[in-house]
Amino acid sequence: MSRSFLQSSLLPVPHGFTTREGGVSEEPFASLNLGFAVGDVRERVVENHQRLAAELGVPLATLHTVKQVHGERVVEAGAGEGSEEPRPPEGEADGLWTDRPGHWVGVGTADCVPVLLVDPEGQRVAAVHSGWKGTEARIVARAVEALVARGSRPERLLAAVGPCIQRCCYVVSEELGERFTACFGPQVVVREGSQVRLDLSRAVRETLLGAGLLAERVDVLAPCTACDARRFFSHRRDAGRTGRHLNFVVHRFPAASGPIS
Ligand SMILES: [Zn+2]
Numbered sequence: 132m133s134r135s136f137l138q139s140s141l142l143p144v145p146h147g148f149t150t151r152e153g154g155v156s157e158e159p160f161a162s163l164n165l166g167f168a169v170g171d172v173r174e175r176v177v178e179n180h181q182r183l184a185a186e187l188g189v190p191l192a193t194l195h196t197v198k199q200v201h202g203e204r205v206v207e208a209g210a211g212e213g214s215e216e217p218r219p220p221e222g223e224a225d226g227l228w229t230d231r232p233g234h235w236v237g238v239g240t241a242d243c244v245p246v247l248l249v250d251p252e253g254q255r256v257a258a259v260h261s262g263w264k265g266t267e268a269r270i271v272a273r274a275v276e277a278l279v280a281r282g283s284r285p286e287r288l289l290a291a292v293g294p295c296i297q298r299c300c301y302v303v304s305e306e307l308g309e310r311f312t313a314c315f316g317p318q319v320v321v322r323e324g325s326q327v328r329l330d331l332s333r334a335v336r337e338t339l340l341g342a343g344l345l346a347e348r349v350d351v352l353a354p355c356t357a358c359d360a361r362r363f364f365s366h367r368r369d370a371g372r373t374g375r376h377l378n379f380v381v382h383r384f385p386a387a388s389g390p391i392s
Pocket residue numbers: 296297298299300301355356357358
């Protein structure tokens with residue numbers, strides 16, 4: 132049976148970038164829509180979450196999310212057990228992390244760049260939503276800083292940059308192209324004739340390297356959400372009426388890799 136999510140071979144904990152497959156929602160949210168705020172039937176979105184949790188073997192009650200606002204704020208996942216399943220978003224932010232065993236964090240996307248961070252040494256996990264605004268604001272560097280503030284070492288962090296709208300499809304204005312060139316260099320902007328396209332995942336990767344991660348510890352997944360309508364929701368391709376993927380990482384480290392004292 133095929134899984135309903137993609138993974139990176141780098142990360143040593145359960146994690147995934149969900150696809151459209153394996154849910155109960157109907158078009159335009161078919162089928163594994165994991166976004167509550169997109170106009171889908173709530174009961175179906177709940178059922179989709181339950182299916183994902185069952186596939187992972189992780190309680191839905193320990194999934195933490197945030198109300199995403201295209202900002203640069205990264206927060207620690209809230210304490211306490213929720214009585215609702217899934218628990219409601221925990222405030223406005225675009226990244227969250229946890230060091231609580233058994234808990235998991237996730238961000239929703241439909242074209243924006245999802246980034247999962249894992250500290251196998253300090254045993255912390257983080258999920259980040261990085262659209263063009265978050266990418267320009269370098270939210271992934273804020274996430275690294277949040278982990279480092281708790282003792283993580285940047286050179287020990289592992290990162291997986293998930294499926295997003297890629298340089299083949301992400302046409303933007305000349306003005307935004309110029310801003311990204313100024314911010315990250317010309318290699319993140321593709322110019323063909325009068326068309327300007329952004330390479331967001333490359334800008335995110337370079338931000339992670341700038342924050343101290345090692346190149347071999349940053350995995351960038353290739354799929355383009357706008358190109359592949361069978362597997363992915365795309366806000367741009369579907370003109371706003373579409374579902375959301377959940378990009379999640381579970382704090383469940385192999386027993387052998389306990390914290391190094
Ligand atoms: Zn594409």
